[in-house]
Amino acid sequence: DIQLTQSPSFLSASVGDRVTITCRASQGIASYLVWYQQKPGQAPKLLIYGASSLQSGVPSRFSGSGSGTEFTLTISSLQPEDFATYHCQQLKTYPYTFGQGTKLEIK
Amino acid sequence: QVTLRESGPALVNSTQTLTLTCSFSGFSLSTYGMCVTWVRQPPGKALEWLALIDWDDDRYYSTSLKTRLTVSRDTSKTQVVLTLTNVDPLDTATYFCARIRHPGIRGIDSWGPGTLVIVSS
Numbered sequence: 001d002i003q004l005t006q007s008p009s010f011l012s013a014s015v016g017d018r019v020t021i022t023c024r025a026s027q028g029i030a031s032y033l034v035w036y037q038q039k040p041g042q043a044p045k046l047l048i049y050g051a052s053s054l055q056s057g058v059p060s061r062f063s064g065s066g067s068g069t070e071f072t073l074t075i076s077s078l079q080p081e082d083f084a085t086y087h088c089q090q091l092k093t094y095p096y097t098f099g100q101g102t103k104l105e106i107k
Numbered sequence: 108q109v110t111l112r113e114s115g116p117a118l119v120n121s122t123q124t125l126t127l128t129c130s131f132s133g134f135s136l137s138t139y140g141m142c143v144t145w146v147r148q149p150p151g152k153a154l155e156w157l158a159l160i161d162w163d164d165d166r167y168y169s170t171s172l173k174t175r176l177t178v179s180r181d182t183s184k185t186q187v188v189l190t191l192t193n194v195d196p197l198d199t200a201t202y203f204c205a206r207i208r209h210p211g212i213r214g215i216d217s218w219g220p221g222t223l224v225i226v227s228s
Contacts, residue, residue: 001170031212032210032211032212034212034213034214034215036154036214036215038154042220043203043205043218043219043220043221044154044203044215044218045218046214046215046216049212049213049214050212050213055214055216087153087154089154089156089214089215091207091210091211091212091214092211094159094167095156095167095168095169095170096144096156096159096211097156098146098153098154098155098156099153100153101153101154
């Protein structure tokens with residue numbers, strides 16, 4: 001199975017900050033990497049697909065980059081509604097696997 | 108508009124079989140490229156991918172759970188059923204069903220609200 005390692009697991013930041021979350025794959029997955037945002041008690045919401053494409057309706061302060069084994073999710077200027085948990089997922093090979101998640105908290 | 112909703116027991120005893128149903132609308136599972144997938148999340152923990160059934164009735168499973176999982180669809184193709192045998196308290200989680208289109212590079216674009224299942228010892 002392809003393992004995904006997210007870092008950091010926890011991140012404390014302030015409104016207006018720029019933050020970056022990393023997801024590393026145990027083997028190459030080309031651009032078959034997506035990012036989700038999840039708030040407590042809710043289902044995940046798709047933010048980025050194909051490593052760098054913004055899902056319709058998602059604010060442009062979210063961006064993704066990377067290919068192969070290393071990927072990043074960047075939020076350019078944190079807004080209050082962005083404090084949540086972020087998950088990466090690979091969809092290159094079955095079984096589709098998730099990272100362990102990154103919880104973004106208000107400093 | 109695509110909608111999905113999970114249903115099933117909220118409480119299951121250890122060693123029993125858990126059966127969950129995903130009822131969906133807004134797409135057809137017989138259309139090329141359409142898939143339904145299951146994901147679970149233990150309280151306070153990470154998402155775990157479980158299984159997928161596609162438009163061609165091909166099925167894929169989590170490596171660690173494949174001996175206990177079965178995913179199937181009904182003949183009307185508007186419901187997908189997930190069964191997990193011999194449950195344990197470690198299977199306590201919120202279970203989500205979701206739609207994903209082939210190829211998976213576009214990610215899971217529609218999710219059900221999830222259903223919390225507690226496994227009692």
